[in-house]
Amino acid sequence: MQEYILGGYTRRDNEGLKTIQFDEVEGKFSNKKLIAELGSPTYVALSRDKSLLFAIHKDSENEKAGIVAFRKDEHQNWNEISRLLATVGSGCHVSYRESSQTIYVSNYGDGELDVYHLDVNDQLHHVQKITHTGSSVHPNQEKSHIHMGLLTADQNSLIVCDLGTDYVSVYSIDDEGLLELKHEIKMPEGTGPRHAALHPAKPYLYVIGELNNTTNVLEIKNDFTFDLVQTVENVPQEYRSDASGAAIRITQDGRFIYSSSRFHDIITVFEINEENGQVSEIQKIGTVGQIPRDFILDQTESFALVAHQDSDHLSVFKRNSETGKLSFIDNTTYAPECVCIALA
Template sequence: MIQNYILGGYTKRKNKGIHSIEFNPETGTFGSSSLISELDGPTFVALSEDKDLLCAIHKQDNKGGIVAYRLSQDGQWNEIARSFGSDIPGCHVSFRETSRTIYVSNYHGGTVDVYQLDDNDTLNHVQVVQHEGSSVHKNQQSSHVHFADMNADQTLLYVCDLGTDIISTYSIDDVGQLSLASELKLTPGTGPRHLVFHPAKPLVYAIGELNSTTIVLEVAKDGSLSEIQTVTNIPNDQIEESAGAAIRITKDGKFLYTSTRFHNVLTAYSIASEDGTLEKVQEIDTVGQIPRDFILDMTDQFVLVAHQDSDYITVFSRNTETGELKFVNNETFAPECVCIASA
């Protein structure tokens, strides 16, 4: 069955905005991409659960904000709203179903910006959550909120602050607004960037951009986090010149993958069934420059890796028993792509 993906990225060289693209899991190949909309710097996108609503980061008139699209019956994405609530564009976006709220992580501003799409499809900027602080690394002179996404029932929002080494847990009220519930301070210099949730256990896995680690975290009943294990994704002599990027987990909760920029590898881990701890099984070259984002395909049999600088998507097949990856092809042009999302 043909799969659909949305590509977001920078627009500094060849890219013009957000694109759609089809992937054929029977052949392990992509078709050509199609431009959805011309946008300025749409570096991240998010979709609703039913995949008929799309939100993308955009910059307009020196303001950062969100553009929303709805999928028509003939398969076209049509813009329905846009709103700009900050001076700097964000770097990550997530969507909450019941309140139709959109959470934008702002790296340079150190904020979580909350937007809401009302019943008339008007997009409003409704809340700003400001972070403060710093840490020990040269890239941690101030707060850098890099990620904000929800647990399975969308009652809690987990926020990675790369600049302060803190993962914050926020309670979400009925209308989607946030209040701080707890914080976890990681090892200084970690730079938490993104995280994923285990599909069956009360566990979270976070990737550290600055020290190239993956941290296993236990989730308490109140949503607070505590550390269980920290592993290093790449050889120690490569850490200083590298940067952790994306992290993904398989649907069965048996394997975890991370990408590392500049060292340009994917690292595969097996996940222990008893306690969720990690054991490295593979480190493999991504066959491209700056693997900023990647995704497991809808069957979990392929890993699709977007490259920011070399402009191509690499396809890997995946051994579902061992978790190991095998290079398939690197032929799909996707300029400046830093986000690949399932549609």
């Protein structure tokens, strides 16, 4: 059995943060449990050994937002160890750096990066705030909207997607976990860079454009600057004005990329060229649900597990490891308002 964390909004039927088990033999979910009644825990991050969990929390009564930290005990239960509500605006993405025990929270509404530190006594501290400025051409780009902070494999740099300004930035990280801007690239106007995935072995970054519904291939140079080498469409031209890019995942062998698109409600599958990192589409498949905000490849990469924000059910797809293509299996598991699914 595999265990996953489900995060989401709490506007309707969702009570907060949950765990759920997935049977990789049967391809089915079971045993959903509530971890904590948090306010719209829309994204989480875990330590590499899966003993620490960090979740976004919005306290609507006090109009404060921040991070809640949990530790897994010997009985495999999650227990809260600390919480710190250091901002007004709620985050939309979280990353965790092991060596400095720092947490990086992307704040879409305020265009800010907030850095938290978990000390040796398991207490959270807010240690840095970085504010982006700027805008771009799309109506949703009236100001900065930071949507993701992606740690590199060595965890010495943070790649930041700013949907509002069309910039993808690289911050170096010092020994204490603090950030310093090093490089940035301006994506084509109206791209709306939302999320990104790094190739596991080669110098390529794959960025999903929320606003222009594209997957973009960036080559990473030795000094960690970027060159944009390819842009491909995720949805057919006639649906691009209504669709909205969401999540992007890459296989561990670096052969395939998967991009989800909301409102058109599909996953687009691309094969990656081994020589130049560029992609070619091999499949478009409906997610059998509404608003596939997030999805994940399971631990064996034999399945794709898709969370739907509006239709409130998880879809399961079988994945062919040779061709990369998906085939639908089931969407009967109820997970209301789910916008994040993470391996626990």
